[in-house]
Structures are given as C-alpha cells and as structure tokens.
C-alpha cells in the first residue's frame with residue numbers, strides 16, 4: 001500500500017513551509033516519554049514514521065527504528081537516518097519479534113487506520129511490542145466536531161529549485177474525511193500536476209481512549225501536544 005506514492009518527494013517541503021518544527025516536537029515527545037517510562041532501556045519505534053523527521057532528532061536520546069507502509073516515504077527516511085532500521089509494514093498488525101521502551105505514532109498517522117475495530121487491533125499490536133513499563137504515544141488527528149465540509153485549503157512551498165502548491169476542498173462521508181489533494185509542482189525539469197486521494201478517519205477522543213483501554217493500556221489524554229490536538233499516552 002502506498003498512500004503518498006506521488007507526493008512523498010514534496011512532503012518535507014510542504015511541512016517545512018507550514019513551519020512544522022520537528023526538533024521542538026521531538027523534545028516534547030522525549031519529555032512525555034521520560035516522565036512516564038519505567039522500563040530500563042531506550043529502544044524507540046516510530047510507527048508511521050514517514051520521512052523520518054522526528055527520528056532525526058529522537059536518535060539523540062534513543063535507539064530508533066521506524067515503520068511505515070509507504071515505500072516512497074521510507075526511502076526518504078533511509079537517507080535521513082541511515083543507521084535506523086526501517087520496516088515497511090502496516091502498523092495495524094506488524095510483527096517485529098522484539099519489544100521497545102517507547103512506541104510513538106505522530107501527526108495523525110493512526111487516522112489512516114480505516115475503522116474502530118482496526119484501531120483497537122493497532123493498539124493491541126503496539127502493546128505487544130512494548131516492554132512492561134514501556135510507553136505508547138499516539139497523536140490523534142482532527143476531532144469530528146472540528147471538521148468542516150467544504151473547507152478550502154492550500155499549502156505552498158517556495159524553495160529555490162522547487163515550487164509546490166497542494167490544494168484541497170474537504171469533504172466528509174460519515175466519519176471519513178476525504179481529501180483529494182491536487183498538486184502542481186515546478187522543478188528544473190518542468191511543471192507537472194497530479195491528484196492524490198487521502199481518506200482519514202475522524203475518530204472521537206472516546207474511540208481513541210477505549211482502543212487504548214481495550215489493549216490493556218493505562219491511558220491518559222494530555223492537551224496541547226505537537227500540533228495542538230493533544231496526545232494519548234498509554235503505559236504498559
């Protein structure tokens with residue numbers, strides 16, 4: 001499966017242009033882990049690691065590994081964090097035959113999991129991969145009540161040899177947010193346009209919380225977090 005097959009090469013440019021500060025976010029996640037972790041080690045897995053931008057900073061404190069379902073995203077992560085083992089697997093039911101001290105899934109990556117039952121399975125998978133005393137951190141995506149149909153969105157990246165425009169008008173089908181991104185990219189070899197459909201779940205806070213509880217985590221919700229959408233933190 002590849003969600004970002006066509007746009008992976010422009011993901012970092014778009015996030016940088018919107019001012020996403022991965023270094024600050026990594027420090028915040030590190031603090032959330034260190035104040036709760038009771039397992040002795042420092043092995044960390046980033047599920048839905050994308051292009052590896054959090055791993056780039058988290059490796060200061062942890063032995064990092066990444067996991068993502070998208071090969072194009074992982075190829076960029078491999079260049080950024082060459083020493084980190086990267087796994088092309090689905091976070092819903094992966095099996096790495098080892099346990100970590102921290103397992104994180106940031107920037108709404110879990111919202112690509114297509115229903116509540118599979119969200120529960122994802123949290124069970126996270127639990128199995130944690131040592132006793134280990135910490136799981138999930139940064140949720142947009143809450144259903146915060147979602148507006150027909151919202152017009154545009155992001156622009158303006159670098160010396162790369163210009164990217166990504167536009168969308170949001171639609172909603174029940175608890176599924178449908179974003180058909182239209183890209184226009186200008187690089188030295190010319191200008192091209194393409195579309196890329198994304199479907200993400202508008203899980204409620206209660207659904208996140210009960211998926212953690214279902215997997216036997218002790219769970220808390222912390223307001224704020226990297227993107228202002230809060231953090232669910234589970235301890236095993």
Ligand SMILES: C[S@@+](CC[C@H](N)C(=O)[O-])C[C@H]1O[C@@H](n2cnc3c(N)ncnc32)[C@H](O)[C@@H]1O
Pocket residue numbers: 003004047048049050051052053054067068069070073089090091092105106107108109110112113
């Ligand atoms: C919004 S991006 C976030 C990437 C990165 N965590 C960041 O903060 O920049 C979501 C990532 O989750 C990955 N993803 C989506 N569904 C997944 C799944 N079922 N298993 C593993 N990765 C998944 C996507 O390929 C993408 O790289």
